[in-house]
Amino acid sequence: MDSRCSSSVDSTGVGSINNALLSARVDSYEAAEKKCISDVRRTFCLFVTFDLLFISLLWIIELNQVKGSIEKQLEEEVLHYDYHTSSFDIFLLAVFRFAVLILAYAVCKLRHWWAIAITTAVSCAFLIAKVILSQLLSQGAFGYLLPIISFVLAWIETWLLDFKVLPQEAEDENRYQSIIDATAPLMCPGPLSDGQFYSPPESVADSDEDLDDKHDPEKGLIQQVT
Known part of the structure; x- marks a missing residue:
């Protein structure tokens, strides 16, 4: 009896620990899902902001390279x-x-690449046409530096989204779903064992005949005389 009780207690303890660990992991993934934006997506957005600021800085520097005031x-x-x-x-x-x-x-x-595809295609087509048709190459170093850097930054953004942001978020979502699938059977109640329906054996002193004798005293006296 003691060995069975100890084994059942051990199995119950291990099961509760596993459930607690899985619940903690599920809670951590749910907290990550509730965040307004993932870490890798935030890095991508920061790089997009850097793209705008860097191009703006180079354009202002180019304006200062030309003779005359920047307002002119x-x-x-x-x-x-x-x-x-x-x-x-x-x-x-x-x-x-x-x-x-x-x-x-x-x-x-958005969890699709169509937006980055549009911006990269438009950027590449415009910059190639700009280099071919314009006279920027005759204006010094910044004449070709701006188109080249803008072209490179557009493709870096495409690489970041297609090879970092979307695959990482898909992997996190699949891992979260696998944990949910693994946790669901453990959270459901298992089949009831025979011990849960255990009832003590009937007492001889509390048998049906004795109960009848207690309610019928005359019948009891007749049985004692016989």
Whole structure:
């Protein structure tokens, strides 16, 4: 009896520990799911912001390289925009990438590659046409530095999303689902054992005949005389 009780207690203790560990892991994954954005996606959004700020910085540096005040150069680049000589459109291209990617992957939390595919395709087509048709290459180092860096940053964003963000989030979701599937049978009540339906043996003193004799004294006296 003692060995059976100890084994049942041990098995119950081990099962409760496993359930507690699985519940803790499920709670940790649920807490991660409740976060507004995952860590890898937040890194991607930070890089998209870096793309906009870096292109803006290079564009301002390019404006300072030209003779004259920066206000005059901004007026020349923006108000008197010329596709062949102005690099203001490269800055607007960075703004376009930032707006679309942040809206899709930070605000809407999109889990598909179509948004990054659109921004990368538009960026590549525009930059290639810009280099071929414009006169930026004749304006010094920044004339070809801005298109090259914008092209490279667009493809780095594509690589980050396609090879880091989406696979990592899919792996985390599959791991969470596997833990839920493994925890579900343990959380359900198992089959009832025979011990749960155990009833003590009937007492001889409390048999039906004795109970009848107690309720019928005359019958008891007759049985004692006979």
